[in-house]
Amino acid sequence: MSSVVLIFLLLYYVIVVGIGFWAVKKGGAKDLEGYLLGGRQVGPLVTAMTLQATSMSGYMFLGGGSAGFTTGYWSIFYASGDIGGGVVNLSVIGRRMRKLSKILGSLTSIEYLEHRYPHPATRLIAGGLSVFFLFFYILAQFIAGGKGMALVTGLPYWVALAIAVGIIMIYTFLGGYFAVAYTDFFQSLVMVIGMVWIFAAALNATGGFTAANNAIAQIDPTYLSIWGKGLAHKGAWPDILGAVLIFSVGYMGWPHVVTRHMAMKSPKTARMAGVYSTIWNLFFVTAPYMLGIFAIVLLPNLADPEMAIFTLAGELLPAAVTGIVMAAIMAAIMSTADSILLQVGTIASRDIYQRFIHPKADDKRMVLVSRILILAIGVIGFIVAVVKPPSVFAIVIFTTSVLGSAFLPAYVCAVWWKKANTPGAIFSMIGGALSAYLAEITSFVLPPMVAGVLVSFILMIVVSLATQKSHPVPSYILKAMDLTAEVGPIPKGILTSAEFNLSPEAMAVRKKLDKDK
Amino acid sequence: MFGLPGTTAAVLFGFPIFWIVYTIIFFVKSKDWPDDLETEEEGGNSNE
Numbered sequence: 001m002s003s004v005v006l007i008f009l010l011l012y013y014v015i016v017v018g019i020g021f022w023a024v025k026k027g028g029a030k031d032l033e034g035y036l037l038g039g040r041q042v043g044p045l046v047t048a049m050t051l052q053a054t055s056m057s058g059y060m061f062l063g064g065g066s067a068g069f070t071t072g073y074w075s076i077f078y079a080s081g082d083i084g085g086g087v088v089n090l091s092v093i094g095r096r097m098r099k100l101s102k103i104l105g106s107l108t109s110i111e112y113l114e115h116r117y118p119h120p121a122t123r124l125i126a127g128g129l130s131v132f133f134l135f136f137y138i139l140a141q142f143i144a145g146g147k148g149m150a151l152v153t154g155l156p157y158w159v160a161l162a163i164a165v166g167i168i169m170i171y172t173f174l175g176g177y178f179a180v181a182y183t184d185f186f187q188s189l190v191m192v193i194g195m196v197w198i199f200a201a202a203l204n205a206t207g208g209f210t211a212a213n214n215a216i217a218q219i220d221p222t223y224l225s226i227w228g229k230g231l232a233h234k235g236a237w238p239d240i241l242g243a244v245l246i247f248s249v250g251y252m253g254w255p256h257v258v259t260r261h262m263a264m265k266s267p268k269t270a271r272m273a274g275v276y277s278t279i280w281n282l283f284f285v286t287a288p289y290m291l292g293i294f295a296i297v298l299l300p301n302l303a304d305p306e307m308a309i310f311t312l313a314g315e316l317l318p319a320a321v322t323g324i325v326m327a328a329i330m331a332a333i334m335s336t337a338d339s340i341l342l343q344v345g346t347i348a349s350r351d352i353y354q355r356f357i358h359p360k361a362d363d364k365r366m367v368l369v370s371r372i373l374i375l376a377i378g379v380i381g382f383i384v385a386v387v388k389p390p391s392v393f394a395i396v397i398f399t400t401s402v403l404g405s406a407f408l409p410a411y412v413c414a415v416w417w418k419k420a421n422t423p424g425a426i427f428s429m430i431g432g433a434l435s436a437y438l439a440e441i442t443s444f445v446l447p448p449m450v451a452g453v454l455v456s457f458i459l460m461i462v463v464s465l466a467t468q469k470s471h472p473v474p475s476y477i478l479k480a481m482d483l484t485a486e487v488g489p490i491p492k493g494i495l496t497s498a499e500f501n502l503s504p505e506a507m508a509v510r511k512k513l514d515k516d517k
Numbered sequence: 518m519f520g521l522p523g524t525t526a527a528v529l530f531g532f533p534i535f536w537i538v539y540t541i542i543f544f545v546k547s548k549d550w551p552d553d554l555e556t557e558e559e560g561g562n563s564n565e
Contacts, residue, residue, distance in 0.1 A: 073525045080532035084539060091543045095550065213520030226525045271547045278540040282533060487550055 006153065008323025009330065012190065013167055016183050016334070020170060023179035035176035035367045036107050036346050037263040042181050044269045048276035050184035051086055051260045052284070053191065053335035055251055058144040059396050060288045061329045065308035068292020072216070074228030075293075077240050079286040081248030086277025089251045089258070094270030096415035097261040100484040109255040109262065109343075109411075110351045116414040117425040118474060120356075125429055127351040129406055130255050133399045134344045135377065140395040141337035142168075142385045148329055151310065158386045164334070165385075169378045172338045172345075173371055177263055180338045187331035192284045194328025198309065199287045201316040202294045215297040223296060242447030250400065250449060253408030256343035345374035398440055398448070405432035405452020409460040417464075418481055421471050424464030432456025 033039055042050070067075035097112070106112035110130055114123035145168070146161030153160060172180060206212035216223045220230075227234040251257045264270060288309060295308040299315075302308060313325040349370040354361050361369065406429045413420035436452030438444065444451055483490065518526040 073521070073529070076525075076529055080528060083533055084536040087536065087540045087543060091539075091547075095547075210520045217520065224521055224525055226522070226528050268547075268550045271544065271550055274543050274547075275540055278536055282537075286529075286533070489551060 004319035005323040005326055008320060009153075009327055012327035012330065015186060017167060017170055019183045019186060020172075020179040023176070023182055026178060033107060034178070035370065036342075036350065037259070038176070038178040038181055040102070040263055041265050042178075042260075042263045042269070043265050044272035045276055046181050046185045047260055047264050047269055048086065048090075048273040048280065049188035050181040050335075050339070051089065051257065051273065052277055052280050053184040053188040053331070054260070054339040055085060055247075055254075055257055055336075056191065056284070056332055057141060057336035057396065058148065058329065058333035060284075061309050061332055062144065062306040063396070064288030065292040065295065065312075066305035068289040069295050069299075069302065069305040069308045070292075071228040071232070072220075072223030072293060072296070073226055074233050075289045076226075076286065077243035078247060079289050081244035081246065082285045083278065083281045085247050085249075085251045086281060087274040088248055090261070090270040090274040090277065093252055093258065093411055093415055094261045094264070094273070095267040096484050097258060097411070098264045098267045098270065099490065100415055100480060101262040103480045103483060103490060106262065108346050108350050109259045110347050111355075112262065113407075113410055113414070113425065114351075114355075116477065117410070117420070117422040118477070119422045119426070121426060122422060123351050123355055125426060126255075126407070126410075127347050129429065129433055130347050130403070131344055131352075133403050134256065134340050134347075135381070136395050137399045137403075138337055138340045138344065138377065139381050139384055140399075141333050141340070142381050145330065145333045145337065146385060148326070148333060161382060161385055164330070165378055165382050168334050168337050168341065169374065172341050173374055176367070176370075177259075177342060180342050181260075181263065183338065184335045187335040188280065190324070190331045191328045191335075192280060194325040194331075195284050195287045197321055198313050198317060198325050199291060201321075202291055202298065202312055205316055206294050206297055212294055212297055216293065219296060219300070223293070238446050238450055242450045245453070246400065246404065246447075246449045249408065249453075250404035252411055253404035253406065253453075254400070255347070255403070255407060256340050258411055259339075259343060341374055341377060344377055345370045348373045348377075401440065401448040401452060402433050402436045404449055405436035405456050406430075408432070408453055409457045413460055413464075415481070415484060418473060418478055419464050419468060420460060421464045421467060421473050423467045423471050424460045424462075427463040428456045428460035431459040 064075070064078070067078065100116070101112045104112065104115035106115050110123055110126045113126045114120070142161065142165050145164035146157055149155065149160035149164045150157045155163075203209065203212070206215065213224060222229050222231055225231060227236075233239050261270070264273070291312060292305070292308050295302060295312060299308060299311055302311060309325075310329070313322050317325060349366055353369055353373075354366060358365075409428045409432070410420075410425045413425075432452045432455055435455035436448040439446060439448040439451035446454070521529065
């Protein structure tokens, strides 16, 4: 690998760590709300970009290219849903979740679930599921980062892994959400520049879009079919539904993604953030799959489909631009890993340590505990990634399906359905996760995401309706939902302080709302 | 179109158009969303 590529990568790392230090100076970690949610001061552009950069992991550069290369135009179904993933998320739950989380005084997406579905079991189950599955998701990003670094630098895998993990941890550790959001913003720009550049180079190399498709038809015309190579997916509507849904509505079930709503400067932020998300997605999301399709012509002898975009970059671009593309790949990996690392540290500290072990812990102690946990998770993840690295993309697809299935109805119904109650949410989370898992290991006729979301929604509706009398939704939550549904400012005097734990803040909201009735 | 079968072209270009229209509708329909921030700060941190 040329020294020019290394220089660009180094420059990229310096900027990313620099943003971390800047976030500290800007006060990103001065108190718990500042550390965990950036003080709820994040504007629309950064909200949109951190939402997208967090959602798009290294999968896009490796898995997306591979899907295009192996299945042809069928893979476009994944991109077709993904383009709208950001705006769907922001328009369906963005404004309402920002407002309800503020009214209920929630600092984490798991704490928010307990406030909406009040019972300690809600947080235990949601926190446990999240920490368990997100840890594996981080592990996948660490391994992808280590492998990418090793490929670019020629360093041994464990050294490259240590560098990749170390850089991610430094800025997450330093500045919390603020650092993560702003590095994500920078990384989203690097990602889209790198992707567009290599897309243009590949298009040029094929002689244009029509010429590329004609050349692919010469190799195998079924690549051009929407049913995939060899018409392998002909009539397989559940597969198509799963491909479109996983990245369009699936994001609404990812705890580390929906946290972005809670950190917005105001509910109105969702409006412009939706527009920015779609614009960014239009440039970024389809390109990896198309690059994989172009590689059918440009790299007919490619041995490893996951290396399609790496190889195209190496062959078509000058060294300096290859450096930008490599930085973009690392950006995709790191921007996802940092968000999940912070999320897992947050859940473990706020939702488990403070909630169940040390309820009186103050902000300073909580930030410290969160940092220690991030360090511990990073070290454990590093050790597992070195000693026995599992398959990266199997983990990514599996964990995203399980998380989406577990939490999608819980987050959507939290703001849209007043009858959604605690038993409904608990059954929905457990049933959704379990059915996605079973669909995966039994190769069920429905894709795990579709099976999981279906079961999860059914359980939420059936159990909630069946237990309305025994477990009615508390009146203060119904009132808070009414206020959330209204388009307008939150009335004076009902906001809770984020410094307080569940009981005092819930009590305060209940007292005030009941008094206003 | 572009050497692609009609259904493939419809999916490739149809979905982005759909999402652009969806985004425009969302943008227009949310035009009256007020910026709640000031009121929140005025009324914030009450734990009565």
